[in-house]
Amino acid sequence: MQWAHQFGGGMETLRTRFPAFAIADYRRLFVALSFTAGARWALVLGRGWLVFELTDSAFAVGAVTFAGFFPFVVVGPFAGVIADRVDRRRMLMVTSAVGVAAAIALVAVTVADVVELWHVLLLAFIAGSGQASSMPAQQALLANIVPKDVLLGAVSLSGIAQHGSRIIGPLFGAALLSAFGAGAVFILSAVLLTFGLLAVWTIRYRATSVGADPEARRPPVLVQLRDGFNYARSDRRISTVLVLVALHCGFTMAFDSMMPTLSTDIGGDSGTYGSILVGLGAGAVVGVLSLSMLDSPQAQGRAFFVSGVGSGIAMLTFGFATIPAAAIAAAALAGATQASYMALSVVFIQQVVPDAFRGRVLSLFSLLAAGHMAFINLGFGWLSEIVGVRPLLIVPGLLWVAVFIAAGIGLEDVRVLLRDGSFRASVGMPEPATAAGGGGGGGD
DSSP, X not given: OHHHHHHHHHHHXXXXXXXXXXXXXXXXXXXXXXXXXXXXXXXXXXXXXXXXXXXXXXXXXXXXXXXXXXXXXXXXXXXXXXXXXXXXXXXXXXXXXXXXXXHHHHHHHHHTTOOOHHHHHHHHHHHHHHHHHHHHHHHHHHHHHSOGGGHHHHHHHXXXXXXXXXXXHHHHHHHHHHHHOHHHHHHHHHHHHHHHHHHHHTOOOOOOOOOSOGGGGOOOHHHHHHHHHHHHHHSHHHHHHHHHHHHHHHHHTOOGGGHHHHHHHTTOOHHHHHHHHHHHHHHHHHHHHHHHTOOSHHHHHHHHHHHHHHHHHHHXXXXXXXXXXXXXXXXXXXXXXXXXXXXXXXXXXXXXXXXXXXXXXXXHHHIIIIIHHHHHHHHXXXXXXXXXXXXXXXXXXXXXXXXXXXXXXXXXXXXXXXXXXSOOOOOSOOOOSSOOSSOOOOOO
């Protein structure tokens, strides 16, 4: 019985230190995120190395990355509208099922030894469509099931779930890849995605803000899409964060297609590639865990500055790495700074956007964070075969540091974030034209 008492005391300490864990639905969502994110990073590892072996081409690896990210451009915005119209839990279940189906299909063609490049491209697009659809639902659902005063902690913990899986997924994936090949990695992904789907199914939250006349509350999808875009554009605070997120991801996070090439250039192999991904995950966990320990908004502002500048420095470290250990260390720095920057950006937006626009604004966030990275990864994969990978790591890193510092000096909203760690209240913003499909809630 002593172990049970100690375990219960440990859980109580965990809930006291991280209040979001006191909410049962948040714990269920945390478990779901952990499984699905682990599956996603295992897929990145397996698909990247499989395609590199099939084609010996960084451009082909970039094409697969493009196929996985492109749905954030064509699917993501509409998913944001749907997330503002329906029960977000149910939507998350459907999109998770799409990911399971795509992973099972990839297992089938790989294990049967009939896999071709077009199979991987098509299934990456299908899996990416599920992911692009799930992101606005998952992020909006998180804000529905936790109170606003624990939002930073909840987002930080979700970052631990997402990025910690970058350790577990690639770690086990790399072992399976070396021992049994890509097919075993895809089996692992399918199993993890299934567990994630089951965890979402256990969430008890249901949408409550459904009016008496729902048809009157639902204008056409394209109208709602336009309204969401106009809202984000009209609030200068949100538009500033979104533009910076787009630049941050383009300059410092669009390097996936170049990692297999960098791994071999510095004398490594698939194990080095997997270790780089694990390094990214380990750094990300440290970064977002550190955010959860911040004790004031001003500390958030300082963390925003450090993570912004640090993201560029990490790219320089990558670019100058000549041995596997240096590349893995650069990956850890990149993971810590980039994950922290993105988590803080999500919090800044979540704190000011009304729930009726939450799904649409967060889908724009995902579009700018991941959608345009599809094109940049594809372009970098092609350019790296001409100029090499190092200039494509060093130059964008320098550009991002210059842009971020210039924004901190020249833009009032960025200065406020860096100094105060939160936005000032904005007056005169338009009220939501329609009610969301999922109202705010506190959890059980």
